[in-house]
Amino acid sequence: MIRGTVIGQVWATRKARGLEGQTLLLVAARDADGRAIGRLVVASDTLDARAGDDVTVAFGSGARNVLRPGPDNRDLLCDAAIAAIVEGAG
Amino acid sequence: MFLGRVAGTVWSTVKWPEAKGTKLLLVRPYRLGDLPPGVVAADGAAPSEPTDDLVVCADTLDAGPGDDVIVAFGHAARVAVSEKLPPGSKPMVPIDAAVVAVVDRVEIAR
């Protein structure tokens, strides 16, 4: 997973069926020291994260587990999802 | 997934029947440096220089050069391409990136 900051949201009408109903947030990735590294990620959100929130983003099968945990989620169209909203870090 | 700009097209003879006829687009991911300054503290952020990170993506939505799109990687890309295959077919195609949406609007918080 990576850390990042929610900086916005993305809307699209023309999209794959599997994206229907997903809230897509734009996240600026940060490194271990909290510095923005330049990379932008579009991630599904189920936690009601807002712009300015520090979050962790899970990728791949971990991301699918955020939307629907368990082994039968291979049909989900999701490769990145907000896994947690960070309150503090040492 | 990443947000990117369709920069061009790749024509290639592809062997797998499931992937035959799939349009391949060249997409350049947007980076933090492309956004208006001040969105996120700029320390360490990569500058807004054209980089060589062009990604070849399967396209099932008829996106074209100049469109802003969302691209999914990995297994999600196979799921997206499989939506166009007959129901029940296994997504056994070697596709690791696919355009999954054509963007209408992006809102960046200040």
Added chain:
Amino acid sequence: MILARVIGEVWATRRDPRLARAKLLVVRPHAIYEPAFATRHLVATDDVDAGVGDDVVICLGAPARASLGSDDTPVDAAVLGVVDRVELSAEAQTAPGAAPGIRRALGVPDGAGHARGEPASSARRGPSGEGSGTL
């Protein structure tokens, strides 16, 4: 997927049986989206008979396993096809973006044989060598 140039081949008799007799090519990515790849080359399975000097499309990661017919194969990079033509669009550089304030001067990547900012070219693949061809 990424675009890459075939620069060689790897021969190996002792190999994971699931690789069977798949050809193994050494390719140099023209552009790569995985920043960890500092070696600037990959070994990819090839089932489309690409040759040294060919430009190819490489599929990375778990979906590359499908190239040998099953998800059980130890493959993370596979040649998807040989490139016939690449076209970079000039209008992509000037079309307004969906996001307010996102402006990007889209240049042609290095190695394309012409300078940044020039109009798109759709030349066919040229002779192999540094900086030649369409890419």
